[in-house]
Amino acid sequence: MIEKEDINFERSVIVGIITKDQDESKLKEYLDELEFLTFTAGGQVFERFIQKMDQPNPKTFVGTGKIEEINSYIIENEIHTVIFDDELSPAQQKNISKILNCKVLDRTNLILDIFAQRAQTSYARTQVELAQFQYLLPRLAGMWTHLERQRGGIGMRGPGETEIETDRRIVRDRISLLREKLKVIDKQMSTQRSNRGAMVRVALVGYTNVGKSTLMNAVGKSEVFVENKLFATLDTTVRKVVIGNLPFLLSDTVGFIRKLPTQLVESFKSTLDEVREADLLLHIVDISHHDFEDHIESVNEILKEIKSNEKPIIIVFNKIDAYLPEVIAEDDLMTKRTSHHRTIEEWKKTWMSKVGEQNAVFISATQKENFEEFRKKVYEAVRNIHITRFPYNNFLYPDYNSIID
Template identity: 70%
Template structure:
């Protein structure tokens, strides 16, 4: 069973490597994100360890000298958890635990743990449990054997390694059972989607923690859970929304993230089906994040993997209320960066060069909402007209929040 979120914070350290495919700046960005993930899971970060390598060590991910340094530090400072920024192989995990003798997690296990905390419905819990077992199976042998008397904590939720002698056959049988259970639920959800008729479907997509749920609440006047943490929303939420007098279905989906575990992509197939079967995507972007262009690329990559990248799309750049930049001095000859670009410059770039229509808003403060709603209305109308070319009913756009309506989709 999935355990409830624990309130006690674990002391942890982070570990990452600079490689030929990941420079120091990129590693710093990934480590910042990893720390946010760790805080979301319930850890407090004591220190970061980094190392320059051509590629991660096949035995212990980091070199033997760095592993020894980490071992001495965690022992002296009573650190209970080490979190690696990349997915560890079963042999790397086994070797590290044998060498350092504390709980070892990688980015994949950490994300799975957060999903285990966040899953609210039976469907979401089943998806997470399947992903956890798929991750656990090749790592089953002696996993965290030195912790057999220390249950619970980050990475120990869900199926976890609660009994070291857990039989692989039992795990495989459980995986098979969960897959069968998801197939039944998948059919039920497909039937629900078919029962929605030919109403235009719009899906919110984007990187995690960009404000999709806040935007969902603002547009649909609903109360979808929103929090300034990664993966605040796991369960798909559908609302019937009316802008002007044009109705459509709006779906809030799980946020994407770089290095998204393949187990989650597979187990959350039906959740992603909401994106695959949408008529229009609203790609929400946190314009205040200095790496928002990388986030866009990550989301586009996942959309391509699920064959949803050619759908009509609106780019909604959110959090303009948090946007700030450092104006570069005219005498400064050093190369510029995203930090030196003003919001007006970003607007000109994306509104003039992007193949998708774009709008810049604040979902929290509802800035530029009339412009955004008009844009959504126009794009939904195009799809509606193509679907019902001989419909005699004429829609007329008007911007009156009091006349807009929304209701929950059962």
């Protein structure tokens, strides 16, 4: 939790529940992420509210006593925004707003707001606007007066500011118009992808904020925007990269996240098409994050959802320079260790090296540590795809050891 108050940040609290499907430790991880999302959107979390329930209250998500506790804290501490970790139903959002008399958001709304801030191109803004309207449509009843009273700040960017008076019919018309606009752009982008020639396509995928853009800059010698916040990159960047004498196309895509709003999966179809049409995926993992295993699982689930999980994948464990294990057992003694004690050879002896049929590599994108092995793995994987596609060209691209000798 942020200790020092920043007057430029929106005063917020976050709310989550412990259920049979989500224990206390898992909720803590989700709330840590929700707090980082809030910070990314421009908010400061002052308090967390947690309740143990069999299932969410259909009227107010949490129980009556807990909602009263939250309301008291809001009044006493001048809180502007309450953010719930799970998606609220339209009825829940309406009921909670009436009780708390402040801005009420859920995780989906918060992520959409961050996307609205990050969207730089007309295409990205259109994608975000479509997702926002799809989210707002079932919530129109009784919502506009709330939006009008709480205009501005987190969750209010985009259609929330300019379409207060919009009714369902106009919103549906707007959704149809945005879909048609995206169809035209998707067709243009599909044509662009088909015009890239026969070069092998490699896509960077991974959880948000794992260092994909940093790696893109290091490998592709490009200037992709990098920031230690979630969803720093929305627009897909494609660069021609050459390792040895072998050229290929490398694309940086939007980061994935747990509980990814379904509206975003639909509206960001073209961005995900970069992944679908790639010949090779580089799955970037932030090994310094305490929950990186869950991040791997979340990304794999989304890859499966978009039917891209059967592609060749290299697991790239990034940020080894920032990895600090809490405790490691040695000879039945619990001994603290630091990152300085773990060499690349030690990394290769861990279970992580066997992830993805032992097709894993450990690097630091910022320090360019172990980049030679990374380049070798990528080169060999791209080479195998290329010579399978064009066997008569196999003499042009020898194995990696030959080109560096």
